[in-house]
Amino acid sequence: MHLLVCGGTGCRASASDAIVGKLQKELDEKNLQDEVQVVMTGCFGFCEKGPIVKVLPDNTFYVQVKPDDAKVIVEEHVIKGRKVEKLLYKDPADQKEISDSKHMGFYKKQLRIALRNCGVINPENIEEAIARDAYAALAKVLTEMTPQQAIQEMIDSGLRGRGGGGFPTGMKWKIASQNHADQKYVVCNADEGDPGAFMDRSILEGDPHSVIEAMAINGYCIGATKGLVYIRAEYPLAIERLKIAINQVREYGLLGDDILGTGFSFDIQLRYGAGAFVCGEETALIHSMEGERGEPTFKPPFPAESGYLGKPTNVNNVETYANIPVIYLKGANWFNKIGTAKSKGTKVFALAGKINNVGLIEVPMGTTLREVIYEIGGGIKDGKKFKAVQTGGPSGGCLTEKHLDTPIDYDNLIASGSMMGSGGMIVMDEDDCMVSVARFYLDFTVEESCGKCAPCRIGNKRLHEQLDIICKGKGTLADMDKLRNLSHVIKDTSLCGLGQTSPNPVLSTLDNFYDEYLEHVHDKKCRAGVCKDLMQYIIDTEPCVGCTACARVCPVGAISGERKGPHTIDQTICIKCGACMDKCKFNAISIH
Amino acid sequence: MVKVKSLADLQNLKANLQTKVDLREKGDSAERLVQVRVAMATCGIASGAKKVMEFFIDELEKRNIDAVVTQTGCMGYCYAEPTIEVKLPNQDPVVFGYVDSKKADEIIEKYIKNGELVPGIIPVNYETIDNNNQ
16 A cells, blocks of 8 residues: 655645654554555645645545644554545535545646647657557548538637647638649648747657648648648757658558548658747748748738748648647547637646746646646745746746736737747746846847848847846936837837737836836846846955955955955956855855 | 558557557556656656666666566656656556656666555646546
8 A cells, every 4th residue: 555645845835744754653653664655756736735645556635634634544544444534625516525536637737638649659659659549530531521621620629829829720721722723731830949948849759640640631621742840950859750750650651642542642841940930930931941041021922822832831830730630539529618718729838947847738728827837837946936927938928926817828818918929938936037037038039030120130139238228227217118119119010920029028027027127227226136237245244254265266356355354345346156155154245 | 561551451550559559558467568668858868868768678677577668758747857657567657757777776676576656756637638528
């Protein structure tokens, strides 16, 4: 028998260590230590009811366990085999106790659709994929549905593009199918470029077949026989696994001529991107594949009309594709019951930053930020205070405490001043300076702007300079007005999505953290202690004993003072590296 | 390699492969195989999953344990890489995080040999499409 005690950060804070100790003690007293093992586990993702104790092999799930409950668990459950009813979870609907955790899937916040095979199959072995229904959807579509029916099914499912824009996938297919040409193309956009995002890479590395299968279905629907995957060269493992997968599918005859004897032919090739962020924009992506400069062009014409080599082209993102086979197998009506009114299904997020359980998660649309951060993510690192979460990458914005209970979907995020983006979620705590965060994202866009249109090329550069001035403590109130005005001009006049959204991090931090900007400008203070020009390391003469440790570690010789006498830091020389503060044993150095 | 030429072919193939995988997973009396899956996406490999996988392959053979060790993609627990999943015959799979050679050794000695769980378990915290039938 095993007693599993949740050792997630939340449960640990509410004494799971003590529970383990007490359980062990009770077992030792009853001489059961050899028969029953107490094991601390990772987070169960049910922190609101923690600490959790799960008993194996009968799967009993005890919630809100206190250290003093150890005795009753051992005496009743372990020895007498009776469940401790007061510790069982009660179904909020009917107050009935649920004992077997297998029947309480509802508490699980995550639902894996796009990630269904990730971490389950061996991505380099097509047999494992087929055993888990890979290519069954393709077979179903090819043999039972006309392209029109298949497109209708996609429209009915309500699936929207997961690359960030959220355009209805079925509609996109319909438009592409209505344009006639001798050759059409299906393109998979695997140019994942948002800082901190790795959903697409993980899908391609873990389950390349779902993408290949969906591209073939896409081809059948719009009348294309050629598929291209535009993938960044920085993803060598994803490329390798995709190549292996494509070769295996060809060997099985599920790609190539006359697939399953239906007369439909389809094949896929890879195209490598050099890692330019703007190439995630579909027109720039297409130009890059054609061997032209990766610059966006004005839409219309949309790729559905004139795309790769001037032919009708449908571009979808990796995660969008990964959802598609399941939709055909389980039906549009299964899929469109998951999620919110206008955003169906699930979304994969790459959870990163100051959060305990950094990782890849997939939650139904409509899950709140609070559930994602505190239940699945296990809360903020080191017990610090939550400040903001950045979604949508350089085009997105920051969501703050007041947005914690907003259900996440395309429309709510836009209404909150951010956007879904491709799904990077960077969590920030009290030690992050929001002005610096905005500057970081501008750094990125300035670097990644292709330079074709002036608002983006020059405007973002100016925006970055303004932010830099504020971070250095030389900003004025007029600079803050300039920031806002310039942001709006860039948004309104840029050519493509990159420029139209690049001021978003500035606008959203201005809206949500105006005080912090004001402090930088007015009080010349950075409360998070990030902006080096606004802080001073100061030695308090009281606790300083003159041990000279700080003076010896200072790399620029800014600290002086007599041995056994108080030391001082010359602010004109200090580079604010913080080495002195780390070294001081007497807590005499502080930041002001 | 036999090509899949029709829907019937694919269905047969799926059925066969499923039996094959099931057999391996459920381990009927003839095949009492232990299955170890190592999460080998870029993130896992960067945190040392390759070494862990080699360790399992070598050590399970040395210690005469009938096992298959395979690679798989990202399990999503980046904070606890490298992660592995161990499936003992007739039991639910268990995921372990923070697996280095030392932990791997403990898992082989305690869990694989005696069914005794060791710290580092990551509970399944998601639903799959198979059990979601709303």
